[in-house]
Amino acid sequence: MTKRHLALDDMIVALGEVLRANGCSHDVAQALATNCASAERDGSKSHGLFRMAGYVSTLRSGWVDGHARPVVEDAAPGFVRVDAQNGFTLPAHDAARALVEEKARQNGIAALAIRNSHHLGALYLDVEPYAEKGLIALSVINSMAVVVHPGSTKPVYGTNPIAFATPRAEAGPLLFDFATSAMAHGDVQVAAQQGRQLLPGTGVDAEGQPTQDPNAILSGGALLPFGGHKGMALAMMVEILCAALVGGQFSYEVDWSEHPGAHTPRTGQTLIVIDPTAGAGSLAPFAARVEALIQEVLSGGPVRLPSEERYPAREIAAKEGIAVDAAQWDAILALKAPAEAVQA
Amino acid sequence: MTKRHLALDDMIVALGEVLRANGCSHDVAQALATNCASAERDGSKSHGLFRMAGYVSTLRSGWVDGHARPVVEDAAPGFVRVDAQNGFTLPAHDAARALVEEKARQNGIAALAIRNSHHLGALYLDVEPYAEKGLIALSVINSMAVVVHPGSTKPVYGTNPIAFATPRAEAGPLLFDFATSAMAHGDVQVAAQQGRQLLPGTGVDAEGQPTQDPNAILSGGALLPFGGHKGMALAMMVEILCAALVGGQFSYEVDWSEHPGAHTPRTGQTLIVIDPTAGAGSLAPFAARVEALIQEVLSGGPVRLPSEERYPAREIAAKEGIAVDAAQWDAILALKAPAEAVQA
Numbered sequence: 001m002t003k004r005h006l007a008l009d010d011m012i013v014a015l016g017e018v019l020r021a022n023g024c025s026h027d028v029a030q031a032l033a034t035n036c037a038s039a040e041r042d043g044s045k046s047h048g049l050f051r052m053a054g055y056v057s058t059l060r061s062g063w064v065d066g067h068a069r070p071v072v073e074d075a076a077p078g079f080v081r082v083d084a085q086n087g088f089t090l091p092a093h094d095a096a097r098a099l100v101e102e103k104a105r106q107n108g109i110a111a112l113a114i115r116n117s118h119h120l121g122a123l124y125l126d127v128e129p130y131a132e133k134g135l136i137a138l139s140v141i142n143s144m145a146v147v148v149h150p151g152s153t154k155p156v157y158g159t160n161p162i163a164f165a166t167p168r169a170e171a172g173p174l175l176f177d178f179a180t181s182a183m184a185h186g187d188v189q190v191a192a193q194q195g196r197q198l199l200p201g202t203g204v205d206a207e208g209q210p211t212q213d214p215n216a217i218l219s220g221g222a223l224l225p226f227g228g229h230k231g232m233a234l235a236m237m238v239e240i241l242c243a244a245l246v247g248g249q250f251s252y253e254v255d256w257s258e259h260p261g262a263h264t265p266r267t268g269q270t271l272i273v274i275d276p277t278a279g280a281g282s283l284a285p286f287a288a289r290v291e292a293l294i295q296e297v298l299s300g301g302p303v304r305l306p307s308e309e310r311y312p313a314r315e316i317a318a319k320e321g322i323a324v325d326a327a328q329w330d331a332i333l334a335l336k337a338p339a340e341a342v343q344a
Numbered sequence: 345m346t347k348r349h350l351a352l353d354d355m356i357v358a359l360g361e362v363l364r365a366n367g368c369s370h371d372v373a374q375a376l377a378t379n380c381a382s383a384e385r386d387g388s389k390s391h392g393l394f395r396m397a398g399y400v401s402t403l404r405s406g407w408v409d410g411h412a413r414p415v416v417e418d419a420a421p422g423f424v425r426v427d428a429q430n431g432f433t434l435p436a437h438d439a440a441r442a443l444v445e446e447k448a449r450q451n452g453i454a455a456l457a458i459r460n461s462h463h464l465g466a467l468y469l470d471v472e473p474y475a476e477k478g479l480i481a482l483s484v485i486n487s488m489a490v491v492v493h494p495g496s497t498k499p500v501y502g503t504n505p506i507a508f509a510t511p512r513a514e515a516g517p518l519l520f521d522f523a524t525s526a527m528a529h530g531d532v533q534v535a536a537q538q539g540r541q542l543l544p545g546t547g548v549d550a551e552g553q554p555t556q557d558p559n560a561i562l563s564g565g566a567l568l569p570f571g572g573h574k575g576m577a578l579a580m581m582v583e584i585l586c587a588a589l590v591g592g593q594f595s596y597e598v599d600w601s602e603h604p605g606a607h608t609p610r611t612g613q614t615l616i617v618i619d620p621t622a623g624a625g626s627l628a629p630f631a632a633r634v635e636a637l638i639q640e641v642l643s644g645g646p647v648r649l650p651s652e653e654r655y656p657a658r659e660i661a662a663k664e665g666i667a668v669d670a671a672q673w674d675a676i677l678a679l680k681a682p683a684e685a686v687q688a
Contacts, residue, residue, distance in 0.1 A: 075452060075622045075623070076453075077421060077422070077450065077451045078452045078453045078454070079451065079452025079453055081622075106421065107422030107423065107451050107453075108421070108423025108454075109423055109453055109454065109616070110422070110453065111453045111618060111623070138581075149644060151644075152641065154640075154643065154645070156641050156644060164577070164581050166584055166588075174584075176581070178577060226574050227570045227572075227574065227575060228570075230522045230524075230571065230575075231574075233520035236637070237510075239637055240480075240518075240634055240637065241480075243637070244620070244624065244630050244634045245480070245618070245620055245624060245630065246623050246624070252640055272616065275420070275423075276588070278419045278420040278425075278455070279419070279591065280588065280591045281591065289588035292594070293584065297493045297496065299498065300492065300493060300495075300497055300498030301552055302495050303493045304494075304495065304573075306577045
């Protein structure tokens with residue numbers, strides 16, 4: 001497997017060109033390319049270059065508007081609403097970012113509710129920048145119905161991830177980002193290809209019976225939430241915060257049947273930003289206290305902090321560039337030609 | 345087993361008398377008694393009358409101040425801070441409730457951060473009243489260190505529950521309330537008494553090795569978070585939001601060794617309240633949308649909604665009174681005599 005090494009900025013430029021060639025405006029292409037290249041750099045392969053084919057396929061299907069101009073509404077002193085106008089979530093978030101940050105600093109807490117929007121990227125990249133600026137951020141997003149409520153045979157919930165980021169004193173932000181489903185949908189497909197059985201509690205078959213067979217989940221079955229009734233409750237909360245609250249669609253309402261090739265659910269996203277100086281009086285003690293917790297955790301044994309693997313990955317990428325498979329990279333660049341068949 | 349049936353209000357009056365006899369002011373006693381009796385009425389036995397011995401024992405130990413007067417600080421347009429002054433969390437919450445609600449309605453979202461506070465009650469009762477008034481509420485609370493970070497031998501996290509409540513159109517609030525530990529600590533003790541093995545993933549022994557033996561967890565071992573690394577991330581988030589953010593203590597910092605008999609951790613609580621009219625434009629569409637999600641879930645099979653069992657329990661209690669074991673009730677009333685030894 002031939003490898004190529006690309007600087008982050010060069011990768012963003014190249015991906016942006018591919019996206020623009022497929023119907024994205026400059027700003028939209030820039031937002032998607034940055035998210036995609038950053039995830040690839042961080043070792044989050046499932047949300048990195050792997051996503052490019054899905055973006056292009058969705059754009060070509062006419063399901064998403066790559067030129068959409070988000071409409072930002074200052075709904076209340078602590079609340080920003082954005083209608084993404086059937087465009088991608090990332091540029092809609094960018095359009096509201098400064099206002100949300102200002103409101104959080106002024107009010108102590110602020111919410112951002114995005115609707116009518118498409119998200120296919122890594123969610124941790126949405127919350128991390130706030131923590132880098134001294135704020136706490138929590139975000140949830142719904143997707144398409146692939147998860148059942150335990151006891152049901154009807155998929156209702158998306159994989160509905162939750163991401164959280166907070167500043168700490170002695171290092172970059174502490175953050176986590178996880179699906180409220182027992183497993184990512186893509187990982188079930190990989191297990192099926194490899195003929196692997198799944199752990200108990202991962203999913204159900206078409207009759208709603210528990211199964212460890214990935215094929216049973218993929219053919220009429222569904223995933224379960226992680227952690228039983230607790231993950232179920234969280235999956236439900238994410239739907240409520242991302243659809244009912246923002247005036248958008250539930251995962252089960254997404255209907256892209258008229259748009260073959262579409263991969264991005266048109267749903268919603270909610271973000272809550274907290275200024276820790278409102279709680280603890282100043283950022284310094286807050287960040288020092290988070291650090292104290294982390295040091296206490298680390299003193300207990302060989303533990304892993306959530307998402308910490310991105311830091312060494314970033315160091316390597318800064319020194320050597322981001323290593324990519326040459327064939328995969330060429331296939332992505334080939335997507336610039338609009339007539340080209342989309343690579344799966 | 346002889347049963348007695350008590351009206352909710354009579355139970356609150358009687359429990360309040362017991363608490364006042366043990367060093368609570370009228371307001372504090374009223375807040376604790378209401379929470380305790382309401383949980384008992386709802387069938388949430390682990391947070392009902394069962395808690396009374398712990399309250400009394402803690403009051404007698406001198407660890408908590410039953411006469412504390414919470415100090416409410418209007419920290420920002422969307423942020424309320426309360427120093428409970430080493431008193432119980434419930435009266436501190438009561439002291440700030442109207443202000444938090446007003447801020448949520450004015451700003452779209454508001455936060456309440458309580459520190460230096462003791463909570464031994466059911467958390468869902470803290471969020472439900474907001475949903476009954478048309479608001480969304482999310483609350484987290486840390487406790488005492490009985491949960492390890494996976495890979496560690498040192499308990500760091502509390503059972504750190506998360507509770508959420510939202511209005512819905514056709515019924516009372518939808519809510520959930522769960523510990524981020526794999527199991528409640530009390531349930532491990534029950535399993536040990538009954539000689540039952542636990543499910544895999546519940547806890548570790550003193551060497552940090554996974555165990556299904558409740559005795560190994562209780563003698564030097566610890567609980568694990570629910571749902572592996574995902575529950576761990578949530579447990580960590582709860583610590584940060586309840587201690588670092590509010591300027592209070594982490595679960596691992598609680599030291600009641602000078603106060604034998606103390607049962608209530610002195611930690612913190614954070615509550616986030618959202619006005620759904622800021623997001624969706626008006627409460628009617630929001631509540632109708634939540635209802636649509638619930639109906640979609642219910643149409644998929646014989647499913648259980650989180651915490652729904654409280655509704656039939658309330659109906660029965662309203663008709664017949666709350667059924668209590670006569671011996672248990674008499675033992676609680678006996679706690680009014682200050683010289684009386686505390687019943688375990």
